[in-house]
Amino acid sequence: MEYNKIICADVLDGLKLLPDNSVSLICTSPPYAAGSGVQYDNRDDNQPYREYLDWLETVFSECKRVLRTGGRLAINIDSVTNREKDKDQEYFRPIYVDLGNMMRRHEMKFFAEHVWLKGATHPFHGVCPECQKTISVNGLNFCGKKTAWGSYCSPSTPAVRRNHEYILIYSKEQFKLEPAVDSGKPDIRDVDFQDWISSTWAIQPETRNLGGHEVPFPVELAFRLAKMYCYPNDVVLDPFMGTGTTAVAAIRANRRYIGIDNSEKYVQYARDRVEKEKPIFLPESVRSTRKKEEKARAKAPITENILGE
Ligand SMILES: C[S@@+](CC[C@H](N)C(=O)[O-])C[C@H]1O[C@@H](n2cnc3c(N)ncnc32)[C@H](O)[C@@H]1O
Numbered sequence: 001m002e003y004n005k006i007i008c009a010d011v012l013d014g015l016k017l018l019p020d021n022s023v024s025l026i027c028t029s030p031p032y033a034a035g036s037g038v039q040y041d042n043r044d045d046n047q048p049y050r051e052y053l054d055w056l057e058t059v060f061s062e063c064k065r066v067l068r069t070g071g072r073l074a075i076n077i078d079s080v081t082n083r084e085k086d087k088d089q090e091y092f093r094p095i096y097v098d099l100g101n102m103m104r105r106h107e108m109k110f111f112a113e114h115v116w117l118k119g120a121t122h123p124f125h126g127v128c129p130e131c132q133k134t135i136s137v138n139g140l141n142f143c144g145k146k147t148a149w150g151s152y153c154s155p156s157t158p159a160v161r162r163n164h165e166y167i168l169i170y171s172k173e174q175f176k177l178e179p180a181v182d183s184g185k186p187d188i189r190d191v192d193f194q195d196w197i198s199s200t201w202a203i204q205p206e207t208r209n210l211g212g213h214e215v216p217f218p219v220e221l222a223f224r225l226a227k228m229y230c231y232p233n234d235v236v237l238d239p240f241m242g243t244g245t246t247a248v249a250a251i252r253a254n255r256r257y258i259g260i261d262n263s264e265k266y267v268q269y270a271r272d273r274v275e276k277e278k279p280i281f282l283p284e285s286v287r288s289t290r291k292k293e294e295k296a297r298a299k300a301p302i303t304e305n306i307l308g309e
Contacts, residue, residue, distance in 0.1 A: 003235055006247060006259035006274070008267040011239045014260035015062040023066045023258070024177065024234035027225045027246045029076040029217050030056060032095070039214060041263035049082075049093055057102050059239065064106055066237065070177035072229045073108060075099060076116070076217055078165040096166050108170040116221060117202040119163040167201075167221070169229065177230065184232030187254070196224050211243040211269035222249030230255060244270025251277045 001022060007014045031040055033052035047055070063073055077099060079092040103110065150159025171177075188196075201224065206216045222245055226236050232254045238246035241259030243266055250257035251274065261267050 003256040003258060004247075006241055006244060006261070006267055006270050008262070008264055009260060010262050011059055011260055012062065015059070015066060015239060018066045018237070018258065020065055021068040021071075022235060023237045024068060024071050024180070024183075024230035025226060025236045025255075026063050026067065026071070026073045026239065027076075027222050027236055027249075028074070028238045028240050029215070029242075030059070030240050032078075032080045041212070041265045053098050053102070056099075057105075060102060060108075061106055063237075063239065064108060064172055067172040068180065069173045070175070071172045072111065072177065073103075073170045073172070074225045074229060075168045075170075076165060076221065077168065078162065096168060099168060103170050108172060109175060110168070111171040111175055112169040113199060114167040114169075115200050116165045116167055117163065117200055118165065118205050167225070179231050180234065183230075183234055184254070187232050188227045192224075192227065196228055206245070211266060211273070213243045213266055213269075216243045216245055219245055219249050219252070222246045223253055226250055226253040226255050241270055242266050244273045247274050248277055 001017075001019055007017065009017075033047040033049055060073070067073060077095050079094045079096070082090045082093050100110070151157045201221070203218050203220050206218045208214060210216045222236075222238075226249055230236065233256060235256045235258060236246060236250040237258045237260075239260045241247065241261040244259060247257040247259050247270060259267075259270060261270070
């Protein structure tokens, strides 16, 4: 299997190309459904919710197959406003609840969760160029302009403004991830570990229209997952790669990557983006040696655990 590539295919076809037990970390954000209002290049957003969940279950069961023992499945997920007029009558679709049940059916072990804080509703300090009123938390700007009104100032039907998402982390078969034969030594800095071990992560969201994509997640989010949940040189997979964010994060974290997306437009953007991550300032002789090393590393087989429990 050749690594460090982005495959343009339907997710189920793409996953079939990957061997069993070959991936250490899956870092992904699946598309939503039920008229969530997000427009992708190549997907009907109006799939009925129950049908969507069945499809997602097939995808995640394939994900389990490709993970090695102790490998992690990190799913970034939000709830979606329910625009379907069905008997469930849910105001929001809490996808994370359905995902939890799905993972139990597939005996994936719930390991951890991080709440991604995307913004704040009240100003702290600092100024937003847009609303002149904003804030910064740990140096990140969060705009306090937006609000959700619903029945404003009345308990009738207040509409909660969502300013967080979940990152749910599941483990295959056991919680411990042993290094594979070709894994590098743990490389996370102590200051980062102490910061990122927290269940809340305040990270500035990505620009909404990066590469013409409505909902890319930030590189920082995938970078933290790669550093925290797998070893250097391990393989990180994103079966819904979009703009290539996970690949960029994997390169920066010195991990290998595989990406899948069914949109030619996003795949082209992702490949260009990944290309820009490669060093351009080194002399040609060094670059070509690096290239050879990279190629050899990308082709190296991924083996199962060597140490056992
Ligand atoms: C939430 S977005 C992921 C965004 C990505 N994390 C990023 O940072 O750009 C979901 C992605 O799934 C892709 N997608 C939707 N249905 C798919 C399918 N059947 N097979 C492969 N990819 C699909 C969409 O094109 C979209 O890019």
